Amino acid sequence: MTDAGAGGKDRRRRKDKDAAVAVWREKENIDGKQVDAGVIILRTSGCSHFHKGGCSMCGYNIESDRSISADDIVKQFDVALSGLGGVAMLKVYTSGSFLDGREVPAGVAERVLGECADKGMRLLVESRPEYITADGLDALLAAHEDIELAIGLESANDKVLRHSINKGFTVGDYDRAATLMKERGMDLRTYVLLKPPFLTEREAVEDAVATAEHAAPFSHAISVNAVNIQKGTLVERLWKDWSYRPPWLWSALEVARRCAGLGPKLLCDPVGGGTVRGAHNCGGCDQVILDGLKAFTASQDLSRLARPECECEGMYRAVLGLEGAVVGGTPDLQRFFRRA
Ligand SMILES: [Zn+2]
Structure with missing residues (x-):
């Protein structure tokens, strides 16, 4: 590979850190009603389990990068959300667990929960069970009640x-x-x-x-x-x-x-x-x-x-x-x- 090619790749990767992996709108059925939902896939440091071998069918960590910071992820979220327009539900996926504080730092979770609470959007996030604790769930519900986990x-x-x-x-x-x-x-x-x-x-x-x-x-x-x-x-x-x-x-x-x-x-x-x-x-x-x-x-x-x-x-x-x-x-x- 030429130096120019490698440099180009580096530049792209630096830029990628504050750009979400993907954003789109889709339909979702809430209580029998079709509503507009937004999907945001955030680029994070990766699933904790991936660093221990990962699941046999999961290739999502191809998008993760261990050097991504909380500020990068907040920026990914803000840009993605502003491009989505009005939606009744937001699905925020990472390559791993939203409740893993190492993958999704507290500042990021606060931002996502705060936006959903402010705008009255139902929020869907995912987590491995080991990050689901009584205290964690109580904190989540205190920040935003309308959550699907x-x-x-x-x-x-x-x-x-x-x-x-x-x-x-x-x-x-x-x-x-x-x-x-x-x-x-x-x-x-x-x-x-x-x-x-x-x-x-x-x-x-x-x-x-x-x-x-x-x-x-x-x-x-x-x-x-x-x-x-x-x-x-x-x-x-x-x-x-x-x-x-x-x-x-x-x-x-x-x-x-x-x-x-x-x-x-x-x-x-x-x-x-x-x-x-x-x-x-x-x-x-x-x-x-x-x-x-x-x-x-x-x-x-x-x-x-x-x-x-x-x-x-x-x-x-x-x-x-x-x-x-x-x-x-x-x-x-x-x-x-x-x-x-
Ligand atoms: Zn057939």
């Missing part, structure tokens, strides 16, 4: 958390944090992962359903997140090796159908759906299923789920039967069949 439980099976995801916490840790929130009447959004690595397609469906069932008594909303292949992750290495396939959309559909009646609002709108790196089917029936999932997520009306007739469902059923029983692993059988 999300936890990425991913799986309610400790073996899956430990060996497939490398999550770095247990189901018990989630239960403790979720109980503290419930005691305070706080809205919890639980993320459920559809298809951690090393699970067969059928195991993945059953694990997602069992996880949603576990989370339901604690949760205001459950978001079923289909794995998408992110750069630099273990899941990407397995995928390149034909040892992993993102979930079928048939699986997402089944999980949505089985979890819709659990009580909490159910969200299932796969990121990167219909692409090779996201949840996908044969390519022919993907869009109609994705449109159905999106319409269901927005309306909570099960009749909006689409169930197209497509011959790839036969291959899907065959994969469900073959994985585990014959192959004893989780290879990407669809890619194999296509080549054969």
Whole structure:
């Protein structure tokens, strides 16, 4: 690389420190009403757990930078917020935990909470359970009452958390944090992962359903997140090796159908759906299923789920039967069949 190139990169990186990773507007359903929401992804020093190995499917820390200061993050937030226009809800994501004081310094949290309180915006933030304490929640609620706090439980099976995801916490840790929130009447959004690595397609469906069932008594909303292949992750290495396939959309559909009646609002709108790196089917029936999932997520009306007739469902059923029983692993059988 030339000196000019490296210098250019340095300049860009310095500038990036006070620019949010991404900002956009989207629709959100609050108490049955469609409202405008703003999404701000802040660049931070990174998830504490990433520095200890990180989760097998998470590549978000590609955007983080250990030298970012509190002032940088406040500036990111201010610029992003002023560009968003009026919204009823603000979702502020970092690559890790909003309640981790090392990642999101107190001054940043104060600024975000203060703006939301002033403007009457509902706030959604995320945290790992280890940063959720009674005192921390009380301080949060004192600053702003209308908060939804999300936890990425991913799986309610400790073996899956430990060996497939490398999550770095247990189901018990989630239960403790979720109980503290419930005691305070706080809205919890639980993320459920559809298809951690090393699970067969059928195991993945059953694990997602069992996880949603576990989370339901604690949760205001459950978001079923289909794995998408992110750069630099273990899941990407397995995928390149034909040892992993993102979930079928048939699986997402089944999980949505089985979890819709659990009580909490159910969200299932796969990121990167219909692409090779996201949840996908044969390519022919993907869009109609994705449109159905999106319409269901927005309306909570099960009749909006689409169930197209497509011959790839036969291959899907065959994969469900073959994985585990014959192959004893989780290879990407669809890619194999296509080549054969
Ligand atoms: Zn199809």
